[in-house]
Amino acid sequence: MKILVVDDETDVKDLFEQRFRREIRSGEFELAFANSGEDALTYLDGHPSEVVLILSDINMPGMSGFELLRHIRTDHNAPPPPIVMMITAYGDPDSQQQAVELGANDFLTKPLDFAVLKQKLRDVV
Amino acid sequence: MESLDPTKYLGDFWAIVVSYYVIRWVRRFLETPTRIPDWDQWLKYVWLAGIPLVLADQFLGRTMTWFWAFICLAIVYTVWLIKDYRPARTLLSAIAPLAAVYVLTNAVRTVGFYAANKDYFEAAKGFAFIWLLTFVISARNQKKAISKQEEERSLVEARKAELEALVAERTAEIRSQKEVLQEALDELKTTQTQLIQSEKMASLGELTAGIAHEIQNPLNFVNNFSEVSVELIDELSQEQQKPVRDPELEAELLTDLRQNLQKITHHGHRAASIVRGMLQHSRTSTGQREPVDLNDLCDEYLRLAYHGLRAKDKSFNASFSTDLDTNLGLITAVPQDIGRVLLNLITNAFYAVQQRQKAAAVPTDKLAGTNSPPRADTRVGEGIYQPNVSVKTRCVDGQAQVTITDNGTGIPEELKARIFQPFFTTKPTGEGTGLGLSLAYDIVTKGHGGTLTVESKEGQGTTFVITLPA
Numbered sequence: 362m363k364i365l366v367v368d369d370e371t372d373v374k375d376l377f378e379q380r381f382r383r384e385i386r387s388g389e390f391e392l393a394f395a396n397s398g399e400d401a402l403t404y405l406d407g408h409p410s411e412v413v414l415i416l417s418d419i420n421m422p423g424m425s426g427f428e429l430l431r432h433i434r435t436d437h438n439a440p441p442p443p444i445v446m447m448i449t450a451y452g453d454p455d456s457q458q459q460a461v462e463l464g465a466n467d468f469l470t471k472p473l474d475f476a477v478l479k480q481k482l483r484d485v486v
Numbered sequence: 487m488e489s490l491d492p493t494k495y496l497g498d499f500w501a502i503v504v505s506y507y508v509i510r511w512v513r514r515f516l517e518t519p520t521r522i523p524d525w526d527q528w529l530k531y532v533w534l535a536g537i538p539l540v541l542a543d544q545f546l547g548r549t550m551t552w553f554w555a556f557i558c559l560a561i562v563y564t565v566w567l568i569k570d571y572r573p574a575r576t577l578l579s580a581i582a583p584l585a586a587v588y589v590l591t592n593a594v595r596t597v598g599f600y601a602a603n604k605d606y607f608e609a610a611k612g613f614a615f616i617w618l619l620t621f622v623i624s625a626r627n628q629k630k631a632i633s634k635q636e637e638e639r640s641l642v643e644a645r646k647a648e649l650e651a652l653v654a655e656r657t658a659e660i661r662s663q664k665e666v667l668q669e670a671l672d673e674l675k676t677t678q679t680q681l682i683q684s685e686k687m688a689s690l691g692e693l694t695a696g697i698a699h700e701i702q703n704p705l706n707f708v709n710n711f712s713e714v715s716v717e718l719i720d721e722l723s724q725e726q727q728k729p730v731r732d733p734e735l736e737a738e739l740l741t742d743l744r745q746n747l748q749k750i751t752h753h754g755h756r757a758a759s760i761v762r763g764m765l766q767h768s769r770t771s772t773g774q775r776e777p778v779d780l781n782d783l784c785d786e787y788l789r790l791a792y793h794g795l796r797a798k799d800k801s802f803n804a805s806f807s808t809d810l811d812t813n814l815g816l817i818t819a820v821p822q823d824i825g826r827v828l829l830n831l832i833t834n835a836f837y838a839v840q841q842r843q844k845a846a847a848v849p850t851d852k853l854a855g856t857n858s859p860p861r862a863d864t865r866v867g868e869g870i871y872q873p874n875v876s877v878k879t880r881c882v883d884g885q886a887q888v889t890i891t892d893n894g895t896g897i898p899e900e901l902k903a904r905i906f907q908p909f910f911t912t913k914p915t916g917e918g919t920g921l922g923l924s925l926a927y928d929i930v931t932k933g934h935g936g937t938l939t940v941e942s943k944e945g946q947g948t949t950f951v952i953t954l955p956a
Contacts, residue, residue: 372753376707379746380714380719393774406918420796422806428803450699450703472702475710
């Protein structure tokens with residue numbers, strides 16, 4: 362299962378790679394990373410229908426997570442539509458509702474609980 | 487011995503009475519009781535000398551003729567005692583001829599010369615008497631003139647005293663006014679200090695959310711990398727217990743561990759530096775100049791300002807960029823103060839793009855014809871308006887130049903002149919103190935000898951340029 366992680370923090374890549382080291386080694390998950398919404402769209406354009414799940418931060422300079430989500434739902438929604446989970450440091454109900462309205466499948470707050478995240482990822486597969 | 491002559495006694499009696507009144511007049515005229523009180527005690531009773539002289543006249547004869555000479559001498563002596571008093575001198579001139587005539591007459595009375603020239607002596611006596619009267623009148627006039635002068639002088643003095651009292655009164659009034667003003671000034675200064683402090687706290691309040699966000703991120707990394715490292719260590723020890731060990735995997739695990747610890751340190755420092763910056767911001771400025779890295783300050787406050795605004799307005803999104811001159815080096819400045827200036831200008835820039843974004847959102851909603859509240863996705867319409875704030879540093883003519891540019895609402899021409907005035911704000915009541923730009927201006931120009939200029943086009947954006955001497 363290919364997962365695209367979108368976050369402006371570059372160290373997120375290392376963190377995810379270590380957190381999911383066993384899953385990556387076993388080939389259960391395949392991780393791709395993008396540092397901005399724009400990067401993510403470029404990646405999606407280059408790898409059509411490959412990404413099953415997208416984990417995106419909301420607060421990013423430039424294109425925000427919400428915008429990215431909107432783009433995904435309009436331009437990269439070829440069936441089966443990718444599962445999108447939004448991540449934010451501001452876990453307010455307002456943002457959560459907005460994410461759901463824009464077509465997010467789930468909403469996670471920072472700091473991420475990787476055990477919970479792993480369970481969620483396994484559940485969607 | 488002469489027989490008793492009642493008429494002669496009557497004459498002597500009159501002489502004594504007259505002398506009493508003469509002395510009394512002299513005393514009053516010359517004001518002897520106040521001028522020469524000691525001698526006045528005696529002068530008062532000089533006329534009494536007439537009584538023994540009358541009695542002596544009975545036995546010795548002709549003593550009474552010396553009476554007037556005696557009275558005259560007493561008056562002459564009195565006048566001499568107060569010779570500084572001009573009417574007294576005039577009185578002396580008045581009495582002198584008469585006294586001289588009397589003395590001379592008495593001295594030569596027994597000699598034949600007197601008898602031969604008696605008429606002349608009598609005439610001299612008459613002249614001396616007229617002289618006396620003339621001069622007495624003159625002395626009286628002098629006295630009047632003097633007393634008039636004195637009266638005038640005392641009047642002038644009274645006026646002077648009155649004026650002095652008035653001046654003293656005014657002085658006291660002015661002094662008390664000065665004290666009141668001083669008090670008001672002190673109060674104003676205190677208020678100013680308090681306002682500056684509250685402005686600082688207000689901007690800190692705006693920052694809090696940004697700071698929380700900025701600290702939360704590195705802390706998450708610290709926690710995550712620590713936890714992951716524990717997992718890595720577990721894996722490593724499991725590997726070591728295996729009969730057939732994989733040295734490649736072990737090396738990889740060790741490399742990861744080292745990398746993780748470096749990341750933990752990095753993110754720990756990151757959080758610490760944010761806290762340090764926050765403390766520095768809230769601390770009362772020491773006014774101490776020190777080497778400052780403007781690039782660091784710009785980067786730090788740009789992030790804090792952005793996240794601060796983001797935390798308040800979830801729908802707000804803007805791109806921000808830095809273009810920092812790595813050759814800028816350090817400048818000598820008060821870091822807290824310059825930090826406040828940057829924070830203020832950057833916060834204003836984000837506020838301006840936020841306002842423009844909100845204004846741009848309204849027509850879009852109307853076009854869409856929806857009654858639902860505007861949503862983030864509709865507000866940030868693609869190709870319509872992309873909010874942007876950028877900070878640039880450059881070294882220009884040996885001076886550090888910071889340029890803060892936004893593509894926000896811009897400043898109307900008529901408001902440009904007023905933006906640096908204290909208490910001028912376009913924000914709704916309660917949102918802005920109106921002191922931010924005014925303080926920023928003071929800090930840059932008065933505090934650091936730099937310049938702060940603004941260029942703006944309404945509806946297109948604003949650029950603030952700070953120039954600071956190295």
